[in-house]
Amino acid sequence: MNVEAVAKQLEALGNATRLQVYRTLVRAGQNGLPVSRIQEKVGVPASTLSHHLHRLIVTGLVTQERQGTTLISRANYPAIQGLLGFLADECCADVDAESDGSAA
Amino acid sequence: MNVEAVAKQLEALGNATRLQVYRTLVRAGQNGLPVSRIQEKVGVPASTLSHHLHRLIVTGLVTQERQGTTLISRANYPAIQGLLGFLADECCADVDAESDGSAA
DNA sequence: ACTATTATTCCATAATTATCGAATTAAGCC
DNA sequence: GGCTTAATTCGATAATTATGGAATAATAGT
Numbered sequence: 062m063n064v065e066a067v068a069k070q071l072e073a074l075g076n077a078t079r080l081q082v083y084r085t086l087v088r089a090g091q092n093g094l095p096v097s098r099i100q101e102k103v104g105v106p107a108s109t110l111s112h113h114l115h116r117l118i119v120t121g122l123v124t125q126e127r128q129g130t131t132l133i134s135r136a137n138y139p140a141i142q143g144l145l146g147f148l149a150d151e152c153c154a155d156v157d158a159e160s161d162g163s164a165a
Numbered sequence: 166m167n168v169e170a171v172a173k174q175l176e177a178l179g180n181a182t183r184l185q186v187y188r189t190l191v192r193a194g195q196n197g198l199p200v201s202r203i204q205e206k207v208g209v210p211a212s213t214l215s216h217h218l219h220r221l222i223v224t225g226l227v228t229q230e231r232q233g234t235t236l237i238s239r240a241n242y243p244a245i246q247g248l249l250g251f252l253a254d255e256c257c258a259d260v261d262a263e264s265d266g267s268a269a
Numbered sequence: 270a271c272t273a274t275t276a277t278t279c280c281a282t283a284a285t286t287a288t289c290g291a292a293t294t295a296a297g298c299c
Numbered sequence: 300g301g302c303t304t305a306a307t308t309c310g311a312t313a314a315t316t317a318t319g320g321a322a323t324a325a326t327a328g329t
Binding site: 204212234 | 305307308309
């Protein structure tokens with residue numbers, strides 16, 4: 062996972078509305094939720110929600126599947142786990158590396 | 166930790182330049198780095214870097230300490246751990262909760 | 270084909286973010 | 300005070316993001 066892609070995912074989650082959408086989908090679990098249900102829960106106009114969902118989808122954090130006229134959205138767990146893994150690697154790795162290169 | 170604050174932190178990390186700055190600081194460890202050293206490593210103009218650093222500081226992800234004329238910046242580990250904890254809670258909690266609100 | 274439902278895309282606008290040179294502030298030294 | 304180094308703030312501009320009404324597309328039922 063490269064820095065650019067990670068930054069894009071963080072940016073996608075770094076908006077209160079999108080974070081709420083994402084949280085809503087996580088809570089819904091594998092069943093996912095129709096867009097209209099997300100809209101009820103989050104309370105934003107349809108077009109605005111659609112834009113936000115798109116952002117989550119292109120960054121790979123959410124997937125969609127059509128069922129008739131309704132679109133089911135789901136949180137993409139492997140994606141968030143990859144993101145968490147990247148950040149965890151960052152924050153917990155070689156903290157003792159000094160500027161002169163010598164380990165403690 | 167509320168959603169707004171978390172979103173702000175994610176947004177702060179959700180920019181390639183800032184993410185690189187943050188990664189640089191993580192690698193530098195507890196010694197931290199002077200702003201000028203970060204600038205050398207990341208390669209952006211001083212004023213641009215200063216704005217990015219400010220963003221990381223106000224969201225609590227980075228701290229600074231003055232040593233004479235130089236400012237030492239450090240990654241704030243508790244902050245990133247709090248953020249990771251929040252996201253981990255999200256992505257692994259009550260996946261079975263259905264749209265009718267009843268837990269499994 | 271017509272209608273209803275669901276959701277997206279079009280379009281425009283407001284708001285925020287990113288960028289960076291120049292001027293300024295901060296701290297220390299002579 | 301004057302000089303140097305370090306970094307921020309000012310100020311202006313470009314670029315991106317967010318928002319949402321209206322129009323359009325997608326699917327299905329009659």
